[in-house]
Amino acid sequence: MKMKITPDFFIYLSMVLFSIGLIGVLVRRNLIVIFMFIELMLNAVNLSFIAYSYKLGQVDGQIYVFFVMVLAAVEVAVGLGLIMLIYRNKKSLDVDEINIMKN
């Protein structure tokens, strides 16, 4: 039997990618790595948008993807800037050490 590639596969894939991203954010300590996992989660969401857009025959989802991409680009700019500053001040990127707001 010939396997047909349906949008459902892409949805499952995006679920898997999102979960990997989430677990990555939860378990890793390095800020840059966490940042990368967040990017992974965003892109997993993008993938599910496209898949649903295709499945439901509506173009809205694809529009949202552009928004998310723009937002991600902006976020990278701001986020990397913040990470740079944190590193300059603390000489470390371990998130467990970044807790000066507490106390």
Next chain:
Amino acid sequence: MKTLLIFIPILPLIGFLLNGIFGRSFPKKLVHRIAITTTGISFLLAVITFFKFLSLDVESLVFNYFTWIKAGDFVANFGFLLDPLSMVMVLVVTGVGFLIHVYSIGYMWNDIGYNRFFAYLNLFMFSMLILVLANNYLLLFVGWEGVGLCSYLLIGFYFHKKSASDAGKKAFIVNRIGDFGFVVGLMLIFFTFRTIDFEKVFSEIVNRGYGVEAGWGVLTVIGVLLFIGATGKSAQIPLYVWLPDAMEGPTPVSALIHAATMVTAGVYMITRSNAIYSRAPHALFIVGLIGSITALFAATIGIFQRDIKRVLAYSTVSQLGYMFTALGVLAFSAGIFHLMTHAFFKALLFLGSGSVILALHHEQDMQNMGGLKKYLPITCWTMWAATLAISGIPIFAGFFSKDEILWRSYSTPVKGHMIFYILGTVAALITALYMFRLMFLTFHGKTRLPEDKLSHVHESPKSMTGVLVVLAILSTIGGFVGMPGWTKIPNIFENFLEPVFKFMPHKGIVHAVEGHSAGNELLVTLVSILVAGIGALIAYIIYLKKEVTPEKEENLGLIYKLIFNKYYVDEIYNFLVVQPIKWFSTNVLWKIVDVSIIDGIVNGYAYLTEGLSVGVSKIQNGFIRSYVGWIALGGIGILYYILINFIK
């Protein structure tokens, strides 16, 4: 006339505001000039008003200035009622008040708080004038409370002395008890008659045809409630205890507030309500009985007091008792007559004692006086005029008024009038006794003052002795306006007050005394002169012939101790009233209600919030990954919820 009248109370108010606000920066001379000018003009206006009132030949005038309170059918106006009664009161208050203001210059000159004293004194004048001029019960109550406040402030004038501030508080609190009765009575008046204006209430009583109540009708209840207010303000049993302690205030205050004017407010108020009382024989009986018992009771305490001002204080309580006795036998005009003469001679006695106290550098114990006649001649002779007046010696003012009261209580056929008469006559004997004792111990006999002190004793300044002389003249001739019936000379005072009693149901009972023969009246008069003479003679033998000093009186033992300690009334009140209230406040209100219940609720909320906050704040531990975890958990929770509810 309307504008003229409003300025009588307003002027002292202006004086109060000027001295009260700016007085600190005024020189002393300006302070008393302001105070005296305002009260002096006020007195002049009162005299002008008096003559205008006479020339108008009307029974009463009502001036409404503005509507003060309006709620539903309750209306209280700021209005004045000018009739012979308020006219007499205004003249007495402004006249005696003005004299005492003048006297205070000399007496208070070396005291700190000179401007404060005159400011309070002016505020008192304002309140008292509002009280006597008001045309409704509520405005009267405003004045009533105003004089109470001034009394409190002036008793506690030397507030750095604990006894003075305690006495002030005592006066205020005891008066609150009386005022409670007054306020309830006031509400009952409105509830019954739907108005609180004097003339409207009284004509309503007449129009509705209230007769003399046989039992405890509404008028009797109102009468008793108002009288409770009067017992507080006018120092009658059982609420008289504050007045002797009020002597902690400066002597001019004792003279003005605690002898001549404020304490007579109760007498005025009951006379004003004569339409109510004359229809309530039970209330009237209570008034007369309390009055006559107080007259005798307070007089006996006066016998053994050593503090010169305390003797006079108990004497004031006793004389107020006489006034209430008069009211109790429907002799309202006799009560007001005694109020007026008493204002003269008691103010004089207090001011005279003030002159003695000042000369001896604030010595009040009569043990350390004696033989001061040589050094204080004017004080001595003016005080003799007052003493003869209060003892009821003929031609002096007090003789006429006291005699009128005794004659009326002897002859007016109301319940218990013979009891009142006998109590009053015995009190007259004791009055003569303690007053002559005071005079002998202070001015006559050998001096008990050490030599070095004696050389400093000198007569008071002219501003003070001048006032004494004026009051002495008034105490001597003031009684001639109210001649007794047997002289066949018309009683000007009673005739003048006649219109005030137009709402009484039975003019007959008042004039029933005319049924008695003039001989009877003469007999009563002779008895009272005889009694006064006996009292004076006893005092003469004991204190002048045998030279008994206050210290030797202690040999009397038990009776002396009982009377000297004022029958232990203060101790009894302390035990029966003060201590239980203290106990209840400490152990129930404080330790249970306040600490456990009220604080418990407030603190409980605080502890609850704090506990919850501590629990919740544990989530914010500062680790980014745990935050992310919570967010993820929340997301999963939402997802789970959606899956359960929307996906079938």
